[in-house]
Amino acid sequence: MDHDAEIDVWIPDPYPTRALRVWPRLRGVRLVLSLMAGTEWIPGTVGPHVTICNAHGAHNVSTAEWTVSAILATLKSFPLYLDIQRSGLWKRRSEATKLYERVSGDTRPLYPPVMLEELTGKTVLMVGHGAIGKEIERMLAPFNVEMLRVARSARTEPLVHPVGELDSLLPKADIVVLILPLTPDSRGLIGRRQLGLMRQGAILVNAARGPIVQTDALVEALNAGRIRAALDVTDPEPLPDGHPLWRCPNLLLTPHVAGSSPQFAPRALKTAEGELRRYMAGEPLHNAVQLAI
Numbered sequence: 001m002d003h004d005a006e007i008d009v010w011i012p013d014p015y016p017t018r019a020l021r022v023w024p025r026l027r028g029v030r031l032v033l034s035l036m037a038g039t040e041w042i043p044g045t046v047g048p049h050v051t052i053c054n055a056h057g058a059h060n061v062s063t064a065e066w067t068v069s070a071i072l073a074t075l076k077s078f079p080l081y082l083d084i085q086r087s088g089l090w091k092r093r094s095e096a097t098k099l100y101e102r103v104s105g106d107t108r109p110l111y112p113p114v115m116l117e118e119l120t121g122k123t124v125l126m127v128g129h130g131a132i133g134k135e136i137e138r139m140l141a142p143f144n145v146e147m148l149r150v151a152r153s154a155r156t157e158p159l160v161h162p163v164g165e166l167d168s169l170l171p172k173a174d175i176v177v178l179i180l181p182l183t184p185d186s187r188g189l190i191g192r193r194q195l196g197l198m199r200q201g202a203i204l205v206n207a208a209r210g211p212i213v214q215t216d217a218l219v220e221a222l223n224a225g226r227i228r229a230a231l232d233v234t235d236p237e238p239l240p241d242g243h244p245l246w247r248c249p250n251l252l253l254t255p256h257v258a259g260s261s262p263q264f265a266p267r268a269l270k271t272a273e274g275e276l277r278r279y280m281a282g283e284p285l286h287n288a289v290q291l292a293i
């Protein structure tokens with residue numbers, strides 16, 4: 001944008017780097033309607049005198065589907081099998097058994113050899129139980145997993161534990177799903193101690209924001225063969241060439257794509273439109289993450 005613009009309502013580009021180039025040219029903005037669920041870069045940019053709404057709900061299906069896919073792909077060793085397929089060597093099948101022995105720590109001779117693991121019956125700890133977390137739980141229901149839930153505040157029906165109980169729940173989970181916003185409280189929530197509390201071979205799934213996990217500690221845990229991980233988000237982002245995460249074992253990594261599908265934009269724009277209509281009618285907003293002071 002090469003000129004200043006006087007506007008009341010701003011729908012920023014979903015990519016913060018592009019949106020941040022536009023912001024200095026805008027004057028008079030009173031309402032920001034983000035097309036994303038995560039809005040962590042906006043308050044510090046626009047200040048406290050602007051109301052900010054997110055696209056609550058628009059990412060539910062796509063991000064939940066990514067999460068379930070990432071869990072199944074990891075349990076079914078799809079990254080290894082894709083590698084085997086590309087090598088064109090059927091005899092490498094036995095590597096899946098060795099992988100299972102390494103990640104589970106169970107080296108008993110099993111017959112037939114273990115090639116894949118089951119999701120059914122596993123214990124899933126969900127950290128964050130908002131719009132996307134509930135959708136993930138709905139999609140996981142047919143697998144009869146045992147659900148443990150954590151949010152900021154405790155509640156019942158279903159039982160949700162307060163985040164203060166996270167450490168006592170981590171050792172009970174086969175799979176830990178992070179689906180909470182990046183805030184000063186959640187930054188670095190999963191560090192060396194929390195990773196150390198996870199079961200041998202447990203899977204950490206981060207569909208939320210990279211800085212919720214301390215990257216150095218994660219690299220260490222993965223390289224030590226302690227846990228597995230599936231990440232859609234990293235810290236830093238973009239992940240630079242040569243970063244140690246790229247070479248970690250037992251890691252499935254996608255470049256922040258979980259929320260993106262052809263259905264996303266129309267859904268997010270519809271959410272923004274509803275919010276704009278309420279704003280113009282002076283009605284309470286549904287998705288305000290910051291009210292102007």
Ligand SMILES: NC(=O)c1ccc[n+]([C@@H]2O[C@H](COP(=O)([O-])OP(=O)(O)OC[C@H]3O[C@@H](n4cnc5c(N)ncnc54)[C@H](OP(=O)(O)O)[C@@H]3O)[C@@H](O)[C@H]2O)c1
Nearest residue numbers: 037038059128129130131132151152153163180181258259
């Ligand atoms: N990878 C992607 O492409 C992608 C796509 C969409 C969204 N996301 C990320 O996913 C996040 C969650 O989205 P959502 O729509 O589900 O949000 P949401 O509906 O606002 O729910 C957030 C949940 O996180 C909990 N929470 C907040 N701070 C916490 C903390 N410090 N410790 C523990 N729990 C905490 C909340 O607890 P209470 O219920 O007690 O308030 C709530 O249950 C977004 O903020 C965004 O960063 C990523």
